[in-house]
Amino acid sequence: MTIASPAAAALTLEGVTKRFRNGVIAVNDLSLSLGTGVLALLGPNGAGKTTLMQMIATITKPTAGRIRFGNVDIAGNPDALRRTLGYLPQDFGVYDGLTALEFLTYFAALKGIHDRSRVTEMLELVNLHAVADRAVGGFSGGMKQRLGIAQALINDPAVLIVDEPTAGLDPEERLRFRNILSDIGFDRLVIFSTHIVSDIESIATGIAVMKSGRLIATAAPPDFLRAAAGSVWEASIPTARFDVERKRLRIARSVRTSDGVHARIVHPERPCDGAAMVEPELEDAFIYALSFGSAA
Amino acid sequence: MIGDRDSALRRIGTIAGTDVRMRVARGSTVVVLVALCIFAYVLVPDLSTGRALMQVNGHRALYNSATIALATSSLCAVMLGLAGFYLTSNTVRRDAESRTGFVIASTRVRNFEYLAGKMLGSTVFLVLVVLVYVLNVMAMQVLRGEAPVEPLTYAAMFLAIVGPVIIVVSAIALVFECVRPLSGRIGDIVYFFLWAFLLSAPAAAVVRSGSDGASRYDVFAMAFIINAANDQATSDFHAHPEVSIGSSRFDPTQAPWRFRGVRWSAPVILARITSAMLALPALLIAWLAFARFDPARMKEGAGSSRTGVRARVSAPLHRMLRVLRPASWGGPGLLRATLGEIALTLMLRPAVFLAVLAAAIAGVLVPTATVRTALIPIIFVALIATLAEIPTRDRVARVDGIRNGIIGVRASSVFAKLLAALGIALAFLLVPLVRVAISSPADALSLLIGGWLFAAAGVGLGSLACTPKLFAAVALLFLYVVISSAHAPEFDFAGWNGTADNGVRAAYFLTAMIFAALAVLGNWRASRAER
Numbered sequence: 001m002t003i004a005s006p007a008a009a010a011l012t013l014e015g016v017t018k019r020f021r022n023g024v025i026a027v028n029d030l031s032l033s034l035g036t037g038v039l040a041l042l043g044p045n046g047a048g049k050t051t052l053m054q055m056i057a058t059i060t061k062p063t064a065g066r067i068r069f070g071n072v073d074i075a076g077n078p079d080a081l082r083r084t085l086g087y088l089p090q091d092f093g094v095y096d097g098l099t100a101l102e103f104l105t106y107f108a109a110l111k112g113i114h115d116r117s118r119v120t121e122m123l124e125l126v127n128l129h130a131v132a133d134r135a136v137g138g139f140s141g142g143m144k145q146r147l148g149i150a151q152a153l154i155n156d157p158a159v160l161i162v163d164e165p166t167a168g169l170d171p172e173e174r175l176r177f178r179n180i181l182s183d184i185g186f187d188r189l190v191i192f193s194t195h196i197v198s199d200i201e202s203i204a205t206g207i208a209v210m211k212s213g214r215l216i217a218t219a220a221p222p223d224f225l226r227a228a229a230g231s232v233w234e235a236s237i238p239t240a241r242f243d244v245e246r247k248r249l250r251i252a253r254s255v256r257t258s259d260g261v262h263a264r265i266v267h268p269e270r271p272c273d274g275a276a277m278v279e280p281e282l283e284d285a286f287i288y289a290l291s292f293g294s295a296a
Numbered sequence: 297m298i299g300d301r302d303s304a305l306r307r308i309g310t311i312a313g314t315d316v317r318m319r320v321a322r323g324s325t326v327v328v329l330v331a332l333c334i335f336a337y338v339l340v341p342d343l344s345t346g347r348a349l350m351q352v353n354g355h356r357a358l359y360n361s362a363t364i365a366l367a368t369s370s371l372c373a374v375m376l377g378l379a380g381f382y383l384t385s386n387t388v389r390r391d392a393e394s395r396t397g398f399v400i401a402s403t404r405v406r407n408f409e410y411l412a413g414k415m416l417g418s419t420v421f422l423v424l425v426v427l428v429y430v431l432n433v434m435a436m437q438v439l440r441g442e443a444p445v446e447p448l449t450y451a452a453m454f455l456a457i458v459g460p461v462i463i464v465v466s467a468i469a470l471v472f473e474c475v476r477p478l479s480g481r482i483g484d485i486v487y488f489f490l491w492a493f494l495l496s497a498p499a500a501a502v503v504r505s506g507s508d509g510a511s512r513y514d515v516f517a518m519a520f521i522i523n524a525a526n527d528q529a530t531s532d533f534h535a536h537p538e539v540s541i542g543s544s545r546f547d548p549t550q551a552p553w554r555f556r557g558v559r560w561s562a563p564v565i566l567a568r569i570t571s572a573m574l575a576l577p578a579l580l581i582a583w584l585a586f587a588r589f590d591p592a593r594m595k596e597g598a599g600s601s602r603t604g605v606r607a608r609v610s611a612p613l614h615r616m617l618r619v620l621r622p623a624s625w626g627g628p629g630l631l632r633a634t635l636g637e638i639a640l641t642l643m644l645r646p647a648v649f650l651a652v653l654a655a656a657i658a659g660v661l662v663p664t665a666t667v668r669t670a671l672i673p674i675i676f677v678a679l680i681a682t683l684a685e686i687p688t689r690d691r692v693a694r695v696d697g698i699r700n701g702i703i704g705v706r707a708s709s710v711f712a713k714l715l716a717a718l719g720i721a722l723a724f725l726l727v728p729l730v731r732v733a734i735s736s737p738a739d740a741l742s743l744l745i746g747g748w749l750f751a752a753a754g755v756g757l758g759s760l761a762c763t764p765k766l767f768a769a770v771a772l773l774f775l776y777v778v779i780s781s782a783h784a785p786e787f788d789f790a791g792w793n794g795t796a797d798n799g800v801r802a803a804y805f806l807t808a809m810i811f812a813a814l815a816v817l818g819n820w821r822a823s824r825a826e827r
Binding site for chain 2: 018020051054057058059060061079082083085087088089090091092093094095097098102106107109110111112114135151152161
């Protein structure tokens with residue numbers, strides 16, 4: 001599956017598999033070519049998103065297959081990617097005893113950046129410059145997350161991998177962060193995993209859906225939406241019948257009203273009498289891909 | 297190429313510098329530094345009290361720089377050998393737990409650079425701790441000494457005696473963090489025995505046969521100190537000298553003995569350097585075992601433990617202990633919370649249940665003398681491993697926020713933890729208590745107080761320092777002193793030597809209450825920080 005032409009691909013994954021010694025296969029025979037842009041990696045918990053990102057971030061090696069950055073196999077030469085990689089892991093923590101400035105300066109130095117103005121610039125970018133000299137132990141979850149984002153961007157990476165980066169951010173911070181990623185994705189590769197589909201709606205140039213370690217769909221957002229066209233419905237279901245219907249159908253969202261439950265349903269055929277076909281949204285397309293196979 | 301080397305050194309320096317900064321900012325560092333001030337004050341006794349720091353054949357050593365530097369550096373080596381490990385053995389784990397390790401693993405930092413940086417950070421931190429200690433000791437010489445302070449004498453002695461300890465302990469701490477089976481509480485206990493071996497084996501070899509070979513692994517400088525003191529004492533007294541280091545009563549009718557210092561010959565210096573070199577194989581082991589935060593290697597470890605011998609033993613125990621579901625219990629909130637803490641301890645560590653059972657069976661089967669001299673000390677070592685994590689496990693598992701959100705839990709949690717720790721201590725000590733009580737009720741009271749002391753210290757030090765390491769270090773060091781001072785009533789905290797009197801019992805009970813107060817203070821401080 002490809003969301004970039006192979007010639008333009010920054011990263012190429014060929015038959016990548018990660019099997020743990022206890023037999024669990026976290027990622028199974030995954031192939032993908034990635035150029036510049038923002039790739040949204042979607043999938044339920046346990047789908048293998050984090051393990052895939054860790055393999056791309058050179059933290060763990062595939063047990064089979066290859067990951068190439070340009071023409072270089074990163075298992076054999078991880079530094080080729082590491083020198084230009086930004087990575088924000090899931091549930092990123094901080095060193096409580098350091099100030100924001102010290103914390104960021106530390107990661108900058110590890111990445112070979114010794115320019116203090118770059119550190120200041122990043123603190124301004126994530127809106128932490130006013131608290132640069134405060135110990136990060138007292139920061140809120142959102143502030144810590146923003147500091148994590150700053151460390152990922154500090155070396156101006158060509159490949160940026162962010163795992164659930166918007167968790168803990170308030171709506172304003174999420175918007176700010178989406179804009180940052182969108183700007184970066186213009187001429188670089190951003191791989192962004194999330195559960196919140198609305199986070200990627202406005203910025204993703206490609207979408208990949210994983211389920212049980214496999215890649216079940218990759219497409220550009222318009223194609224992804226197109227694949228779900230004709231499979232999204234809205235219907236008013238009597239309250240008494242709703243519990244039964246909820247078990248039978250994939251309901252994207254529902255609102256209780258005085259005349260029953262107004263439900264948005266993802267289904268390949270008309271799910272019930274009175275259901276009206278509607279234009280799919282990204283969330284619907286994601287549910288469609290998970291429930292009814294490939295979306296593109 | 298030169299640029300690369302420069303970058304590597306810079307990265308090592310950055311890692312070390314940041315590590316030191318974080319350690320210095322910790323609450324437990326303040327505890328250590330305050331303890332060092334008190335320690336220096338107690339260590340160099342005022343001669344008017346009839347006690348001296350060092351004696352040879354009943355002659356107290358004159359308080360000059362050579363004497364005070366030799367004695368205090370040797371005691372520092374012993375203490376730092378143990379405490380230094382616990383102070384520095386959480387540096388890789390901190391990166392793993394905060395997940396900053398993943399970011400480091402995705403950079404061009406080499407494994408060697410990372411480990412060298414971490415080791416250098418630990419070394420510099422321990423050097424800072426020793427510097428504070430030396431300054432305190434020198435201040436004591438100004439106050440109580442009988443000769444001018446000679447800073448160079450101090451520098452040479454501490455460098456030779458404590459230098460290798462700092463380097464080797466920093467390296468061993470890294471090994472214990474990188475080798476998975478040694479990276480937990482078991483490792484803390486294993487290190488205690490390694491420390492005891494490294495401390496006693498070279499000294500025993502020198503005493504037994506005058507073996508020079510022992511100096512090659514004389515990390516804690518025990519053989520070096522014996523030789524240094526013996527050399528001059530033998531020529532001064534023309535007899536086999538009996539050297540005593542540490543505060544003890546002296547005979548004021550005997551003339552003071554003047555220690556002139558160590559003769560720094562090439563073999564002596566080489567022996568100290570060779571001892572420090574033991575850090576190199578340790579670093580190599582750490583480098584080979586370092587997983588570079590690869591979650592696959594960590595999960596494989598966890599996976600193998602689920603299918604290994606340990607898992608086969610603990611799985612049925614775990615099932616059996618499910619009956620201890622605190623949710624189904626009634627009773628007052630504090631009682632329910634206490635039973636919940638005990639149940640959680642047993643469910644998280646089913647081996648504790650086996651250990652309690654083993655202690656009870658051994659308590660019934662072995663003679664009373666063995667209960668006192670062997671079983672009770674072993675139980676206290678097991679208590680250190682068991683109690684150390686009770687005050688900090690909620691924070692480590694990041695469930696403290698959830699727990700504290702439940703009405704009344706925040707206020708009662710510290711008392712529940714104290715009572716749970718006491719309950720577990722009593723479960724371990726129950727049969728020995730009965731056995732001791734039959735022969736000596738007073739010693740049984742001491743044992744009860746000893747159990748309460750460990751329970752309170754475990755929760756108090758853990759709550760205050762937010763790490764189980766401080767309690768483990770302090771308690772193990774204390775146990776070592778207690779076991780080495782079998783005839784000193786002031787150290788018979790649990791009555792196993794039968795020498796404690798009511799004054800000693802009252803003092804340890806008071807100390808336990810102070811630790812309990814520290815636990816309440818730590819809890820109050822944490823709740824204030826949350827507001």
